[in-house]
Amino acid sequence: MPAPITTNTLFYGDNLPILREYVTDASVDLVYLDPPFNSNRTYNVLFRQESGAESEAQIAAFEDTWHWNRAAERTYYELLENAPPHVSQMIDALHGFIGRNQMMAYLVMMAARLVELHRVLKPTGSLYLHCDPTASHYLKIVLDTIFGPLNFRSHINWIRSDAHSDVKSKWASITDHILFYTKSTTYTLNPQFKSYPDRTLREWYLYLELPDGSVRKMTKNEIETQVVPIGARRFNTGDMSAPAGGGMAAINQDTGKPNGWYIWKGFHPPTRGWRYSPETMQKLDQQGKLLYPSKPNGRIMLKRYLDEQKGVMVGDTWDDIQQIRAMSAEQLGYPTQKPLALLERIISAGSNEGDVVLDPFCGCGTTIAAAQKLGRRWIGIDVTHLSIALQKYRLTQMFPDAAFAVIGEPTTEQGARQLARDDRFQFQWWALSLIRARPYGGDAGSKKGKKGADRGIDGLITFIDEAGGKAKRVIVQVKSGKVKSGDIRDLVGTVEREGAALGVFLSLEPPTAEMTREAVAAGFYQSPGWGTTHPRLQILTVGDLLAGRARVDMPPTERTFKAAGRVKDDGGAGQPGLFD
Numbered sequence: 001m002p003a004p005i006t007t008n009t010l011f012y013g014d015n016l017p018i019l020r021e022y023v024t025d026a027s028v029d030l031v032y033l034d035p036p037f038n039s040n041r042t043y044n045v046l047f048r049q050e051s052g053a054e055s056e057a058q059i060a061a062f063e064d065t066w067h068w069n070r071a072a073e074r075t076y077y078e079l080l081e082n083a084p085p086h087v088s089q090m091i092d093a094l095h096g097f098i099g100r101n102q103m104m105a106y107l108v109m110m111a112a113r114l115v116e117l118h119r120v121l122k123p124t125g126s127l128y129l130h131c132d133p134t135a136s137h138y139l140k141i142v143l144d145t146i147f148g149p150l151n152f153r154s155h156i157n158w159i160r161s162d163a164h165s166d167v168k169s170k171w172a173s174i175t176d177h178i179l180f181y182t183k184s185t186t187y188t189l190n191p192q193f194k195s196y197p198d199r200t201l202r203e204w205y206l207y208l209e210l211p212d213g214s215v216r217k218m219t220k221n222e223i224e225t226q227v228v229p230i231g232a233r234r235f236n237t238g239d240m241s242a243p244a245g246g247g248m249a250a251i252n253q254d255t256g257k258p259n260g261w262y263i264w265k266g267f268h269p270p271t272r273g274w275r276y277s278p279e280t281m282q283k284l285d286q287q288g289k290l291l292y293p294s295k296p297n298g299r300i301m302l303k304r305y306l307d308e309q310k311g312v313m314v315g316d317t318w319d320d321i322q323q324i325r326a327m328s329a330e331q332l333g334y335p336t337q338k339p340l341a342l343l344e345r346i347i348s349a350g351s352n353e354g355d356v357v358l359d360p361f362c363g364c365g366t367t368i369a370a371a372q373k374l375g376r377r378w379i380g381i382d383v384t385h386l387s388i389a390l391q392k393y394r395l396t397q398m399f400p401d402a403a404f405a406v407i408g409e410p411t412t413e414q415g416a417r418q419l420a421r422d423d424r425f426q427f428q429w430w431a432l433s434l435i436r437a438r439p440y441g442g443d444a445g446s447k448k449g450k451k452g453a454d455r456g457i458d459g460l461i462t463f464i465d466e467a468g469g470k471a472k473r474v475i476v477q478v479k480s481g482k483v484k485s486g487d488i489r490d491l492v493g494t495v496e497r498e499g500a501a502l503g504v505f506l507s508l509e510p511p512t513a514e515m516t517r518e519a520v521a522a523g524f525y526q527s528p529g530w531g532t533t534h535p536r537l538q539i540l541t542v543g544d545l546l547a548g549r550a551r552v553d554m555p556p557t558e559r560t561f562k563a564a565g566r567v568k569d570d571g572g573a574g575q576p577g578l579f580d
Contacts, residue, residue, distance in 0.1 A: 008378050010368070012388045012408030015360040015381040019116040022407070023379065028120045029188070029355035030376075032346055032367050034130040034338060035110060072105040075112050083115055090145040094138070106135060111142050113360065118146050120358065121183045126153075126350045129179045130338070136177045147181040153189075154180040154316045158342065160323035178346075192349050193311035194320045201226060205306050209233045215291065237291060237301035241270040267292075267300055314345070321345070336363060343370035351376055365391035372399050385409065385426050389433035413508075413543040420480035420508055428478045431506055432459040434545045435552050437476045456494040458506075465501070465529040465555050474502040474554060483507050485514035492522050492537055501525050503537045504552055511539045527555045 002022050011018045079091045091111055098104045117127060127147070131139055144152060156178040163172040196205075206218050211231040222228055242260045260273025264281055274281065284290050284302070291301040321341050343366050347357055353375040359367035362380035368391055371378040382388055388409065395402050409430060410416040420427040429439050437459035459476035466472075475498060477491050488505060495503040502525055505511075511519075522537035534553045544550035 005379060008368075008372070008402070008404040009380070010362075010388055010391055010404060010406045011379070011381040012383075012385060012406070013381070014383055016113055016116065018381050018408075019113070019120060019360065023116075023120045023358070025119055026122045026125075027356065028358045028379070029122055029125050030347065030351040030357045031117050031121060031125070031127040032130070032343065032350075032357065032359050033113075033117070033128075033361050034336065034359075034363065035113075035361045036336075067102060068100040068105045072100075072108050076104075076108045079108065079112060079115075083111075087111065087115060087145055090142065094141070098138075103135065103138065107138055107142060110139060111146070114142060114146050117358075117360065118183065123184050124187050125183045126187050126189075127181045127183075128156075128346050128350065129181075131177050131179065133173070133175075133177065136179065140179060143179060143181050147183065151182050151184065152179075153182055153187075156180060157317045158321070159317065159319040160321075188350055188352060188355075190349050190352070192314040192345050194314050195311050196306075196309070197312070198226070200312075201306075204236045205234045207235050207237065207303075209235060209288075209303070209305075213288070234306040235303045236306075238304050239270075240275050240300050240302055242272045242275045244272060264300070265292075266296065267298075270299070318342075318345075338366050340366055340370055340373075343367050344374065347371055347374055347376060362391065363387055365394050369394055369398055372402055385430035385433065386439060389429065392433070393436070411546065413546060416508060416542045416546070424480050427480050427508075428458055431478050431480075431508075431542060432476060434542070435459075435461070435476070435504065435506065435540070437461050437474075437504075455498075456490060457498070461504075461552065461554070463501075463555055465527055472501040473498070474504055474552065475500045476504045476506055479505065479507045479509070481509070483509050483511060483515060485512060485518050488515050488518040488522075488537065488539070492518070495522075495537070501536075502534060502552075502554055505537070505539045506542070506545075507539065508542050510541055510543075515539060530555045 002024055004024050004027055005022060011022065076091065076095065080088050083091070091108065094107060095104060098107070114129075121127065127143075129139060129143065140152075140155075158176045158178060159174055160176055161174050163174055167173075202223055206223065207215060208218055208222075208228055209215050209232065210229065218228070218234075228234055260275065260277075261269050262274065262278060263269070264274065264278070265285075276284065281290070289303045289305075291303050293299055293301075321339055324337050324339055347367070347370050351357060354377065356377045356379065357367065357371040358379045358381075360381045362368055362382050364387065365380060368378050368380045372395065380391060382391070388406065392406065395404060410419050416427065416431070419430060432439055438461070440457045440460050456477065457475050458478045461474035461476065462471050463474070464471060475491070475495055477487070477494075479487060483505075488511075491503045491505055494500075503522070505515075505519070516539065519535070519537040519539050522535070525534045525536045526532075527534065532555060534555070538553060540550045540552070
């Protein structure tokens with residue numbers, strides 16, 4: 001078995017072998033997963049220009065159009081042979097019912113991983129699986145089989161948006177589904193609360209306690225506008241009668257009267273007696289929470305201050321968290337990004353401070369960011385270097401002092417060469433992350449790319465140099481194979497054609513002497529804002545970057561990845577997008 005993971009860790013790679021190799025049995029308190037939906041569409045990362053429009057080309061991070069291929073077949077037979085018998089029987093039955101198609105490939109992929117996630121959960125652990133209606137019913141069968149139907153807890157409906165007015169062929173799709181399972185009957189579920197609806201405030205919280213201690217009813221205008229005087233405390237009133245059948249209402253065997261039957265400051269008790277003991281009444285009186293009537297025969301009421309109430313307990317329909325919209329300050333440019341508030345609710349409910357949270361499809365890292373913010377330990381896994389790069393930027397920007405490890409990325413030139421041999425696009429995304437450049441180009445529908453679509457641009461760095469905030473660009477080309485002087489001349493032409501300030505040639509191989517001469521001949525960029533001078537064409541090697549011997553020589557105001565807002569001491573985390 002692997003040694004326990006002791007630090008917050010990001011893993012690059014397929015989560016199935018990573019779970020098996022690195023995550024020990026019963027070591028995780030909470031799993032949240034938002035796997036690719038079986039929606040028959042390409043799962044793309046969209047990069048946007050400074051104008052906000054979609055880039056001409058898009059990077060396909062991975063595809064969630066699952067096909068029944070050799071990998072699916074291999075995983076299917078592996079489940080039949082090695083999974084627990086009840087899981088094998090379930091998969092075999094689904095295979096006979098559904099057939100060999102995309103849905104079955106998706107379910108096979110998920111079942112293999114859910115078996116591992118069940119293994120790594122502690123006996124007190126919980127799992128929240130985020131999905132859409134196309135596969136939620138099948139996934140529930142898989143989860144019932146692996147976790148046991150008695151360990152199903154909730155089917156949460158997240159109402160992520162308002163209804164669409166242009167939907168004519170079906171009811172508008174405005175919900176996602178979150179399936180909540182536990183490993184046993186002992187688990188963590190901390191109640192969560194949301195703000196009272198306006199109707200509750202308008203109909204119930206109708207009284208004000210002013211700074212001088214006086215009490216009055218709210219005016220009609222205050223109720224309509226929900227604006228109260230500075231320093232005033234809003235409250236409603238509660239009955240002081242003991243509940244029927246218990247508590248202070250119990251009959252005293254000696255007196256034959258309710259235990260709460262006593263006179264308080266000249267006021268006789270209600271019919272069932274006081275709700276509270278004399279000692280508690282004294283404390284409430286000292287705290288100013290007793291509202292005395294103006295008449296001797298009136299009733300004492302309890303003041304329930306609005307600012308002391310937790311709100312409405314959250315049920316299995318979540319309608320108070322909106323999906324991230326295009327202009328949201330939290331937008332990072334990742335198409336399936338979930339709101340930080342959504343993950344904060346799940347992590348707060350399903351774990352406690354210091355617990356371990358695992359996200360095996362961590363995308364742009366919202367689960368990781370929420371876990372870090374809430375004081376949990378975490379493990380994140382993703383299959384693209386682009387995603388890992390986004391998460392590293394996000395963590396270091398939101399939590400400058402956060403310590404974490406990254407496993408699976410090349411740390412040596414030899415490792416970089418192996419990555420280039422395995423997948424040149426993964427190499428390209430990883431290499432660009434070494435200089436914090438935004439990937440650009442590639443075919444939207446395929447990981448293979450499309451020749452010519454990127455117009456000679458693999459990555460971009462954007463910076464603001466002059467007064468007025470006009471953006472300037474650094475164009476980056478990445479080369480993993482042989483290099484020649486013509487590569488530099490081509491980059492010079494691209495820089496001139498695009499009107500860019502600088503060009504960077506990022507190479508796995510060292511440059512030739514002729515390449516260096518071509519780069520020097522390109523001259524310099526004079527920064528009007530900083531008064532500095534920078535080589536207009538720069539050649540950087542992966543080896544030098546890994547060794548810390550090189551960096552991009554440019555004005556210091558680069559803004560390629562917008563800062564994900566630093567988490568403040570008060571817990572607030574405004575979060576602008578990573579992409580300009």
